[in-house]
Amino acid sequence: MVIIGILGIIAFFAFVLLIMGIVFLFLKIRKVTAIWFVSTGGAILLISLFVFSGTFLYYISQETSNGVQVEDSTTASSEDEFYEDYGDEYEELEFGAKGISSEEASVQVSKPQVQKLDERGLDKAYEISVTIKNNSSEPIYISAKDFYLYNYGKDDYPKVLKKDYFHEKIEVSKTASFKIYYKYIGKGELEVEYDNLIWHE
CATH class of the missing domain: 1.20.5 (Single alpha-helices involved in coiled-coils or other helix-helix interfaces)
Structure with a gap:
């Protein structure tokens, strides 16, 4: 200047x-x-x-x-x-490991698998298995849409398939096991998020 x-x-x-x-x-x-x-x-x-x-x-x-x-x-x-x-x-975990949610529930999520939904193989979906034990003092309400699946390869969240959508109440000290299916959008590294927990490879 x-x-x-x-x-x-x-x-x-x-x-x-x-x-x-x-x-x-x-x-x-x-x-x-x-x-x-x-x-x-x-x-x-x-x-x-x-x-x-x-x-x-x-x-x-x-x-x-x-x-x-x-x-x-x-x-x-x-x-x-x-x-x-x-x-x-967030607490980061490997698929198959158990984590404690903010509601004091023990949550375990399996590694996502690609499944064929019909005999002709015309429809594919990602499948995850979930096991939750309610260790809190109050019932826990769980929805399939509480679990977010993320595909890094596609940079997108596959939607939960409507026909496999559910809403479940888990009583105190009870354990619930279920499967969730997401729309298949292609190959890519996958990650599952629930509450304060994240599972990945």
Whole structure:
């Protein structure tokens, strides 16, 4: 910014010289001096404008670069905070392992399998087996849609098939086992989420 200010002052004086030279030429006085004023003032003004333009563009590019760096740093910081919160909020388990939900239920989810739903093999589905034991002091209400299946390869959540949708009440100290079927959307690494628990390979 200091350089731009200095260039501005130089350009101003060069402009004054140029104007004086033009006035002298117009009035036909001091012709040699007038020509010198015009040539010198014009040359300095032109050079100043070029230098000013280059300096200004450099300054803009530096500001843009700094802005991008700050944005990248902010984004990275936000992502780190997200994953830290994510890790604190969820307990990650391997398929087949038991986890304790926020309702104090022991939950076990099997590795998803691809199953054919009819004899002709025209319809496929992901199948998971779930076992839940209610260790709390109150009944627990479980729905098939409480379990989210995520396909990393497709970056999507397959929907629970309507014909296999259910809503079940699990009494205190009771255990329930059931299967959930999701619409098949293709191959990909799979993950199951329920409450504060996540199962993956």
